[in-house]
Amino acid sequence: MTAQPDMTAQRVAPPRWALLHALAAGRDFESYLRRRAATGDPFAVGFPGFPPVLFTGTPEGARELFRAPIPLVTPPRPNPIEPMVGAASLILSSGERHRADRAMLAPALHGPRVRALGETIRDTTVEALETACGPGTSGPIDALVLSRTITRRVILTAVFGSADHRDHEYAGAVTAFLDAFTTPLLVAPVLRRGLAGFGPWDRFTTARARLDELLLTDIARRRAAGPGTGDLLDLLLSIRYDDGTALTDTDLCDQLRTLIVAGHETTATTLTWALYHLHREPGLLSRTTAELAGADPLDGTDLLDAVCQETLRLHPPVPIVLRTLTAPWRWRGLDLAAGQTIGLAVGVLHSRPATWPAPRLFHPDRFLDRPIPPFAFAPFGGGHRRCVGATLADYELRVVLATLLTTVRLRPTPALTFGRRPRSVPRNLASAPDRAIQFTPAQ
Numbered sequence: 501m502t503a504q505p506d507m508t509a510q511r512v513a514p515p516r517w518a519l520l521h522a523l524a525a526g527r528d529f530e531s532y533l534r535r536r537a538a539t540g541d542p543f544a545v546g547f548p549g550f551p552p553v554l555f556t557g558t559p560e561g562a563r564e565l566f567r568a569p570i571p572l573v574t575p576p577r578p579n580p581i582e583p584m585v586g587a588a589s590l591i592l593s594s595g596e597r598h599r600a601d602r603a604m605l606a607p608a609l610h611g612p613r614v615r616a617l618g619e620t621i622r623d624t625t626v627e628a629l630e631t632a633c634g635p636g637t638s639g640p641i642d643a644l645v646l647s648r649t650i651t652r653r654v655i656l657t658a659v660f661g662s663a664d665h666r667d668h669e670y671a672g673a674v675t676a677f678l679d680a681f682t683t684p685l686l687v688a689p690v691l692r693r694g695l696a697g698f699g700p701w702d703r704f705t706t707a708r709a710r711l712d713e714l715l716l717t718d719i720a721r722r723r724a725a726g727p728g729t730g731d732l733l734d735l736l737l738s739i740r741y742d743d744g745t746a747l748t749d750t751d752l753c754d755q756l757r758t759l760i761v762a763g764h765e766t767t768a769t770t771l772t773w774a775l776y777h778l779h780r781e782p783g784l785l786s787r788t789t790a791e792l793a794g795a796d797p798l799d800g801t802d803l804l805d806a807v808c809q810e811t812l813r814l815h816p817p818v819p820i821v822l823r824t825l826t827a828p829w830r831w832r833g834l835d836l837a838a839g840q841t842i843g844l845a846v847g848v849l850h851s852r853p854a855t856w857p858a859p860r861l862f863h864p865d866r867f868l869d870r871p872i873p874p875f876a877f878a879p880f881g882g883g884h885r886r887c888v889g890a891t892l893a894d895y896e897l898r899v900v901l902a903t904l905l906t907t908v909r910l911r912p913t914p915a916l917t918f919g920r921r922p923r924s925v926p927r928n929l930a931s932a933p934d935r936a937i938q939f940t941p942a943q
């Protein structure tokens with residue numbers, strides 16, 4: 501029998517003309533990944549400044565990725581989002597440190613602890629709507645701005661036990677911080693250097709320092725006052741590692757920044773897309789609203805659940821999930837070396853016609869009609885690093901939408917109705933629509 505040639509080196513080679521690929525990806529990341537996926541699975545992607553990545557977009561590839569032995573996979577470094585979340589972030593840590601931090605935080609983001617936030621989520625939504633639609637306001641409602649207001653207040657409540665104390669200061673600081681981490685800074689590390697205090701990187705580091713100043717003040721107050729309400733800050737302060745050490749103030753800032761940013765931007769962009777699709781399809785909107793009429797917004801309905809899932813399928817806010825190998829490993833039939841980064845292209849997985857007929861259509865009923873095959877739907881990633889806030893995010897999406905749809909009737913602006921269909925583009929931590937999604941309150 502003749503030996504098969506080893507195709508591994510050929511398959512993992514990144515495409516040539518990396519800069520052109522980066523530009524195409526920056527313009528429309530989802531379509532770029534789908535085009536690359538058409539070349540085979542796994543497929544290689546490489547941008548200037550980052551090591552090449554081998555992606556899968558199949559349930560089989562996702563299964564292998566998420567079932568990889570824990571010591572074999574770590575988050576890739578350098579990492580595009582490292583300047584935002586910091587080296588001590590749960591998103592970037594590994595080994596004992598990741599295990600201990602996650603074990604402490606995860607129970608507070610599940611079951612009754614999440615349900616306990618239900619009334620805060622509902623009341624925050626009503627308040628934000630009153631401010632956006634109330635007397636004295638003019639102009640359209642920007643769905644992303646409204647959604648960010650709601651989700652920011654919710655995550656601040658989860659982290660600090662209350663959003664009231666300094667919501668106004670955090671609002672400005674968090675928005676400036678998110679807006680300062682522009683797509684060029686995300687994808688081109690070469691731009692991450694100061695320009696006499698006036699460049700994009702200077703604006704970003706100033707915004708980060710302002711946010712950290714607020715966080716350090718809250719950390720110092722809590723240390724002085726003792727434990728609060730068992731909120732996420734209390735839990736982070738109580739962590740002790742095997743060697744007896746605790747998180748330093750710098751580490752705490754990284755963790756808090758991570759929770760605040762990861763905990764509200766992703767949910768906000770999902771809410772924005774859900775509002776967009778519901779208002780594009782009047783029949784679906786009437787059905788969803790009619791079912792909600794008899795339900796408690798804290799309970800939701802099956803159709804509303806399906807709307808949220810379909811939104812996460814069509815617009816996964818975190819479009820890629822990455823792991824770097826710590827030792828050689830065979831994945832998708834290829835013998836890979838230690839140091840190779842592998843990943844899941846979530847949008848590709850979510851648009852396979854074999855699992856999702858007519859994948860480009862927004863069709864929530866597909867989630868009601870039949871069970872979803874394992875590893876075919878992964879908006880929250882998977883395995884030991886699956887999104888620690890997934891339960892909160894799922895619940896929050898439902899309560900915000902249920903409250904919103906039963907409190908106010910919105911009408912899409914003409915620009916939204918007749919304009920070009922928005923695209924998902926990478927923006928700081930979560931992909932977001934590339935144009936404003938705006939509504940006016942119906943009289």
Ligand code: HEM
Pocket residue numbers: 590591592602609758759762763764766767770816817818820821822879880881882883884885886887888889890892893
């Ligand atoms: C719709 C909303 C959200 C989506 C789609 C989302 C998605 C994701 C994804 C894909 C990952 C990577 C998982 C992996 O590597 O396998 C992740 C990780 C993470 N998410 Fe979320 N997320 C959402 C909301 C939240 C919320 C509300 C929080 C905070 C309360 C949060 C905090 C985190 C953290 C800390 C990690 C790192 C987990 C780890 O590495 O152990 N996320 N998220």
